[in-house]
Amino acid sequence: MSQKSFVMLGLFIGSSIGGYAPVLLGASLFSYSSLIGNAVGGLAGIYVAYKMTS
Numbered sequence: 439m440s441q442k443s444f445v446m447l448g449l450f451i452g453s454s455i456g457g458y459a460p461v462l463l464g465a466s467l468f469s470y471s472s473l474i475g476n477a478v479g480g481l482a483g484i485y486v487a488y489k490m491t492s
Contacts, residue, residue: 445484449484455479457472457476
């Protein structure tokens with residue numbers, strides 16, 4: 439698997455987890471906290487995947 443596809447996979451997994459985490463705490467799936475969690479999770483997923491491949 440190339441580095442680019444691994445980073446994209448990290449983005450997908452991180453944003454999925456970050457967007458769904460506020461739902462577990464009682465927020466709506468379409469709330470602002472879910473959108474912020476989606477962005478933060480996506481950035482964290484990119485960072486972790488990049489560090490794992492380099």
